Amino acid sequence: MTTAPTIITPPVSPAMRAARSVVWTLLASSLLIKAAGFAWDFLGYYVADGLGYGTTAAGAALTAFGLGWCAGLASAGALTDRLGQRVGLSLVMALSSLACFALAIAESFPALLLVSFFLGMTMEIHRPAVSAQINATIDSEAGRTRAQSWLYWASNVGIAICAAAGGYLAHHYGYKALFVVNGLACLGFAAVAYRVLTPRTATDSADVPAVTYRQVFADPSLRWIAVAAVCGMTCAWGLVSVLPLLMTDDGLPPTSYGLAMLANTITVLALTPPLTRLLVGSGDTPRYPLVPILACGCAILGLGISLAALQHTTLGYAAAAALLVPGEIAFSVALGAYISTHAPRNATGRYQAVLSGATAVASLPPLGIALALNTGGRPLVAALLVGSALVAVAACRPLAKALRDTQQEQTHPLPTPAP
Template identity: 90%
Template sequence: MATAPTVLAPRTITTARAARSVVWTLLASSLLIKAAGFAWDFLGYYVADGLGYGTTAAGASLTTFGVGWCVGLASAGALTDRLGQRTSLSIVMALSSLACFALAAAESFPALLLVSFFLGMTMEIHRPAVSAQINATIAGEAARTRAQSWLYWSSNVGIAICAAAGGYLAHHYGYKGLFVVNGLACLVFAAVAYRVLTPGTTTDSKSASTVTYRQVFADPSLRWIAVAAVCGMTCAWGLVSILPLLMTDDGLPPTSYGLAMLANTVSVLALTPPLTRLLVGSGDTPRYPLVPVLACGCAILGLGISLAALQHSTLGYAAAAALLVPGEIAFSVALGAYISTHAPRNATGRYQAVLSGATAVASLPPLGVAMALNIGGRPLVAALLVGSALIAVAACRPLSRSLNTAQQKQAHRPPSSAL
């Protein structure tokens, strides 16, 4: 029977100033790459509106994008654990730039499907390396949780900035220039990673090379949190995958989508610091257990996105996008707490790849949403989104049991066996 990889203590950078510098540089770079992520955020609008293929073709492109996303994350997690953060980040961000440049040149529908797949492969492949570097840099559980939460926050803010700015720019200047800017931002991230991070790995390369995804998925807590994450992210990712389809169906221009995402951005900026302090605290360990925080986050996400499915005005979509924010923050804090407290040092990349893969799987529904919109209208779309949130909340109960079982086994394990 496959067993979960042995938990090893993270190796930390001894200089506090150097550690903070590395972490903040990675957070800023993650925000940049999301803020300039026009190729990812505007793929649906580009196919449906920019090239005139319609919402069904856009849904097909976004679904193909999601399939590539799953494949890319699995590869990135293994690459991070084997080669280290510096090498893997430099490679994957260079590949991301090529995918963005290819999208700027593609116009036929078969070419768009092919590019969508490779674009999806590069969408989140930086996340496992960044997350592994944070765990290797910071010593305390609560401090790692805060940093992992800020990583999700930087991504969410970047996505919202991208939608707000990109909607205006796309409306006035077209899409292709945005995709070139996206590619250049990826190259900047690759250069920053090569310059800031140290060469080599921060894990035992021999132990990392022996860990497989089969062993990683032998951890029941990872399986259950992955279920919750997929269903919760189906609601959260609806901001950039489902919302454009709904707003296009209403005949609203990209500027309306940008305004809705601007409302989300303002709410994220205003609510993230106080809610993160409330949920994590300032001590050495997180203030609240991660499972109830995750359940509350998924419930709020389901409520917000289902209400968005019933809107028809820019104001209604903006209000729903703002309502999602507390759920996004709680969801991010919970996933950050799991990675910071449970992911083994020699498999952090794979653990983060699995949770980031939840977002990738959550990007697959647009084709189904487009079909549901045609078959049952907005009520059917809202019902499907509510059902997804309910599954996420239900998965939190077995997740809690598996985490408690793991803690009990760890408490009774002889000290030498954890090394």
Template identity: 90%
Template sequence: MTTAPTVITPPSAVRAAKSAVWTLLASSLLIKAAGFAWDFLGYYVADGLGYGTTAAGAALTAFGLGWCAGLASAGALTDRLGQRAGLSLVMALSSLACFALAIAESFPVLLLVSFFLGMTMEIHRPAVSAQINSTIESEAARTRAQSWLYWASNVGIAICAAAGGYLAQHYSYKALFIVNGLACLGFAAVAYRVLAPRIATDSVDVPALTYRQVFADSSLRWIAVAAVCGMTCAWGLVSVLPLLMADDGLPPTSYGLAMLANTITVLALTPPLTRLLVGSGDIPRYPLVPILTCGCAILGLGISLAALQHTTIGYAAAAALLVPGEIAFSVALGAYISTHAPRNASGRYQAVLSGATAVASLPPLGIALALNTGGRPLVATLLIGSALIAVAACRPLARALRDTQQAHARPLPSAAP
């Protein structure tokens, strides 16, 4: 697998590029904080329109299917067109999907809009991740920046739930979706303003890898398995939790309080835990596999306990318990992207791991059916089982990473005399 050649860049351009990274990280947080169409899709279908939890699960599943398709396209678009064109285009499309959700009411139309909303809602991440990898030289610094990208996403989601729960109860879901669409348009404008256009010769000098070449990397395949199963537990905050709380008859404000507990814990624990796991040097302090293993185990424990709760306090405590797992999981995935993804394919690598989140968003329909047939114990069993699969996948992942390192360290054979 080839990597991009080193390019000498003027110091002023380097400073501008790093400034663009932090602007994009802040924009990622804000777009998630205004991501009401994503966070409240389940509540809108089940409660706002009165279709019930099974219909909400179907809408969330359609959203997840669209998410998978959209991320694959976004990764390829980012690697081929560059971060500026790719990010501006996809965020403009995302705004259209939000506006469509604000006027959709019939269930078939809702399923269609949910699919297209999923296609556009998370596709900014490959471009932001590619900008980080192409700008920051130090492995540890890239890992920290990639971890902050996940942190921004998690904090934004929690802020969205806390604020959106209040606004939905006192105003309307449709108004939230319009705000979401306007935020997407703002992100598109910011990306076009702060990112440099793609250099025309890049596509010739550094050919982009195809998804077939990317998936030839066995470590990517194994970390994708772990990411899908781990994110099934983490995604439970915005997919499983609303279904469970709606089943208990709790209002959106209770969901907002649970997510507020998650947000406060994230804000308190992210800086010290990231510093502990990554360190302050140029090389990450700990290997990524043990961090990923611990993160997936904590996520499984937290979300399975959440499945057994019935009160706002219980859900809030479980949401807070998930946070160390979220941080460790984010650091591990950030370390993988920053240390292993080739720079001419970082968009596709990030799209694969973000796609794991999309695949993890598919189970809500199954969770809704499990809730109706086997109750809370069955839901908890399914979630803890997903976490155990993620933990098991970490062993072959470690072996694949070790084989890759040995292959890179092996000297080339000398030429024959």
């Protein structure tokens, strides 16, 4: 954490100091809400093992969660851009707490599918709002890139901590107690957002022209980075969607899953500061272009998760989880750089929602992975994950062209026709 002071440049006024303090508070809250995200992290284990429905049913519940996630993020981006961060975070995190409490009492399979969908709708609501706050507060491109990268880092570390702690707690106290804790954490985040964020005024809304998702998706670079993000996140998110299915198939307990995620957490803590410093630098502009970083990150993610698919021991899963970390860091730096340098200020929420939606779409494959595991075994699962990584790397080529074209248009705009 020694690089933390370099994320935001020294404040120039009390107002700016207060605004940047809000960013730090939101980053810390993002980590904590993920660290307490037991409802999602252990949804697969709860359905398959805790209630005894099996891996296919667990994959269906995780898929329902992913569908809800996609729907919720689209609403989150629009809500952030139109009504402001305070409304989005406070209201929907409170609704997320209700979904967590509902999961603690739902036991029938139809009820579990319904609760999983609504849990997915609200779980990632904070991401667009926090990204919009970062872009509105920090001046330099590199500073925003570092902060956006640390937002991804906070989420990844929180998820890993959740798995490590949750495995122990689930073994001793049961799954339902974890879901209640998750609901209380969501309520706490809602209270923090309401306390530290200021409401958007009518003047603020009038000064910024409204945009639509149709306008946002007219940006070819966003379309291509979304493709790369979906395929790359399919590999990265395998830690919390594919790994539980594989380890359950091996008969390993939740504590083994917690140990694998602990290995991932320790590696993340050790490598994030030096790799972020290496890839972003300490100046006002990022050191390296984002496309090569994204391609390398996706390739490493594909290698790591495909190796995980071929493991059968706790040690093997832990080693594969640690191998994923450099790819996670490079991936998060690249997406952070894109949001900080290419997202318009009046559409940051929607841009971040699209990229966060890549994570949501990447959470949909568990049902397919479960079916592949039952029909083709581990080699088929590994082949599917490698194929996803290759598609992500291939999408980086047209992404680079789209970014070059956008830069040329900004540098040499077309002349305005004479009246």
